Amino acid sequence: MGPLRAAAARGLRRGGGGGRGAAPAAREGTKGSAARGGRPAPPAALHLFGDPAEVEALRGSLLAWYDECKRDLPWRVLAVTEPDVNRRAYAVWVSEIMLQQTQVATVIDYYNRWMQKWPTLQALAEASLEEVNELWAGLGYYSRGKRLQEAARKVVSELAGQMPRTAEDLQKLLPGVGRYTAGAITSISYGQATGVVDGNVIRVLCRLRCIGADSSSPPVIDRLWAMANALVDRSRPGDFNQALMELGATVCTPKAPLCGECPVKQHCRARLRVEKELALASRKLLGKLPVVPDVEDCGVGGCPLCPSAAEPWDSSLGVTNFPRKAAKKQPRVEQTATCVLERRGRRGALEYLIVQRPSSGLLAGLWEFPSVPLAPGLQQEQQREVLVDHLQAWAGQPVAAGSLRFIGEVVHVFSHIHQTYVVYSLSLDGDVTLDLASSPSRWVTEEEFRASAVSTAMKKVLRACERQRGEESGPAKGSKRKRGAKPGAAGSTRPGTQLSLRTFLRAPNPP
């Protein structure tokens, strides 16, 4: 192994990157971190595309493969067929924002519905945030939709409907547009020779050039951007960038790359290294031990692009030795008590009360069942008390904890929060008037609930409730009651039983 020292102290972990769904912050990268320090030393040849002929060959192979194998995706069609440059840029922009952290297969339907509803910047600018949230519901990372709309309004009101024409201006003028998105819009919509670096590109480039240092570190990110800008095909920049990302998504995948089918395998130094390691292992088996190992990193001491000495080459990983990322921060653990309040509406249909979340922070502006965060370590009865206190704020009088029926726990993992919803339900009768001044709220049928701007987590909560109801009303299936669901206990409700608000308010607290 080459003499690696400097990176040894950093705790790195193996494994491929998050594909096209890499975190937006990583995708948007650093806006010019190369300029922060002095001029960095030039990278070793191992990590460079130093031969112009090789660059040409790689571009040709990649584009030929893309022409033959690319997936038909709606935004790709619009990027080619839409004659109006602003509409074209808008179409690409929407797709790029939706694709952040989200699988292509999931995005397609959302994208089609979005473009059908708001085919232009002007149409989006006129939409309400509620409509945007409704359409975005289930796609996650809800601030993306909000910022997209804010930016569309800005283009319409301040830029006369004209999308900024350079990557620099896109970043400077539009909220939510970072380096990656700006590069994608300018290369795909305007045909400008700008590279892009997202999770897929990181993986492919790190493998092509044996970059094994932490792929989220500034020196590596800077090098990858420089490489992407140098490699991008001058005559077909948009196709080249999409081809590189497509390769990462479909061939050079995180855990099981299909090197045998790879159109650029002859340019891949990770693959070369695997071959050398195998040859070395064979020689060892045959007793032809080399005096010194003949597989080197780049030969530059303390190279900021080579793997850490603490995590040397692992022959069992093959090319997936590259790239490596710093260990992810564990999501923080939180608990929230949630109450599914039900009533029979005027036409007898079951209705649920939903309330709107604050306009900033996690799931901003979305609707949810009345919920309240729980401090760690509370017992079930204490959780009930916290929840009834929360509900009491609306009722304006004492609420009985025993009235709540425990449904179960629903876990939802956000990017940085491992959230457990402790779910209760409560059935109320007829005309219930609660003091709802503290937050906007409304009663919705199940159908309306599903069409509302509610998070995936809340849909899971409702499913849990419905499942419990189904189990309890099913014919002698030996349904298992979950903790707290005690039929006949004081204050509990049975399926089909409507608890009057008066009963609910007067029911005694359990001991």
Ligand code: SF4
């Ligand atoms: Fe990725 Fe394998 Fe192609 Fe190298 S040869 S770029 S590791 S798929």
